[in-house]
Amino acid sequence: MIDLELSESELDAHRDHITDFIEEKVTEAGTESAVLGLSGGIDSTLTAYLTVEALGTEGLHGLVMPGAVSREDNMSDAEWVAQELGISYDVFEINPIVDEFLNAYSEAEGDQMAVGNARARTRAVMNYLVANHQGSLVLGTGNRTEALVGYFTKYGDGAVDCHPIGNLYKQQVRQLARHVGVPDELAEKEATAGLWAGQTDEEELGIDYDTLDAVLALHVDGPLSASATARQVDGVSEEDVSRIGSMFARSEHKRAVPPAPESL
Numbered sequence: 001m002i003d004l005e006l007s008e009s010e011l012d013a014h015r016d017h018i019t020d021f022i023e024e025k026v027t028e029a030g031t032e033s034a035v036l037g038l039s040g041g042i043d044s045t046l047t048a049y050l051t052v053e054a055l056g057t058e059g060l061h062g063l064v065m066p067g068a069v070s071r072e073d074n075m076s077d078a079e080w081v082a083q084e085l086g087i088s089y090d091v092f093e094i095n096p097i098v099d100e101f102l103n104a105y106s107e108a109e110g111d112q113m114a115v116g117n118a119r120a121r122t123r124a125v126m127n128y129l130v131a132n133h134q135g136s137l138v139l140g141t142g143n144r145t146e147a148l149v150g151y152f153t154k155y156g157d158g159a160v161d162c163h164p165i166g167n168l169y170k171q172q173v174r175q176l177a178r179h180v181g182v183p184d185e186l187a188e189k190e191a192t193a194g195l196w197a198g199q200t201d202e203e204e205l206g207i208d209y210d211t212l213d214a215v216l217a218l219h220v221d222g223p224l225s226a227s228a229t230a231r232q233v234d235g236v237s238e239e240d241v242s243r244i245g246s247m248f249a250r251s252e253h254k255r256a257v258p259p260a261p262e263s264l
């Protein structure tokens, strides 16, 4: 397996680079504050820790948004993060809102993906409702791994003003989280999008994050062919690498500005 582990000095450099980025984006927008969805997962937890370093406790407002399939322990971890950091936060129950969407379009009921994505988009609407009212930016929590394979809801958790940890692979997110003082229990927690009951990222993606990170670093970000990558990464076949390559290609539209025809 290729080693993506960051040294202590690299971790310090990332910490400074990301906190500078947050400060810069917020200042450029003419504000001093940001809002962020807190899920109890490591991406939002690390983003919250770094934002408080960048903007102070007054600069971040958290939104904890339980829904029908949210796990209690994740929601209590989300509130713990807000309290530990000393930031203000709201708790919004999204279930009645999502139910209204399904009342309006009952054909989608039972469609796990469509309904799960509607949950993510409902949270996006709440983020912007609060950000508009408070004059704040909406911070995203996407990491490089998710961005490259398109593992996010278009205009759901992808609907944000910037992604402070967007240059870190998933395993580096965990590493930086431990480095800045996030408790191990949160840093090591299994990743879940929380869109339907029992969902885990690794099960849905069909690959563990360390392996996925390695394939992306060598084959998508790096120059290696599918077969050379398969030779470098334990337990991965050339077909697995090609599958990840096509996830990258098929999700291009999620990383792009929506296209329009060229001017005549």
Ligand SMILES: Nc1ncnc2c1ncn2[C@@H]1O[C@H](COP(=O)(O)OP(=O)(O)OC[C@H]2O[C@@H]([n+]3cccc(C(=O)O)c3)[C@H](O)[C@@H]2O)[C@@H](O)[C@H]1O
Pocket: 113, 117, 120, 146, 150, 151, 152, 153, 154, 155, 156, 157, 192, 193, 194, 195, 201, 204, 250, 253
């Ligand atoms: N080629 C193309 N060019 C332009 N647009 C294209 C397109 N193909 C699809 N589309 C559009 O994109 C839509 C599909 O994209 P989307 O609605 O995002 O839906 P989709 O990619 O099918 O599903 C979202 C995925 O992200 C995962 N997720 C979501 C949220 C959070 C997390 C997490 O890590 O926590 C993970 C989720 O579990 C699922 O696997 C289509 O309905 C269509 O509107």
Ligand SMILES: Nc1ncnc2c1ncn2[C@@H]1O[C@H](COP(=O)(O)OP(=O)(O)OP(=O)(O)O)[C@@H](O)[C@H]1O
Pocket: 036, 037, 038, 039, 040, 041, 042, 043, 044, 045, 063, 064, 065, 066, 067, 070, 123, 141, 157, 189, 190, 191, 192, 193, 194, 201
């Ligand atoms: N119940 C929730 N309440 C508030 N925000 C949420 C909730 N569920 C998801 N989000 C937002 O959507 C983002 C994307 O979810 P994602 O699962 O990728 O990240 P995470 O939960 O922070 O970390 P992990 O991937 O390790 O679970 C979260 O970081 C958070 O900002």
Ligand SMILES: [Mg+2]
Pocket: 039, 041, 042, 191, 192, 193, 194
């Ligand atoms: Mg999560």
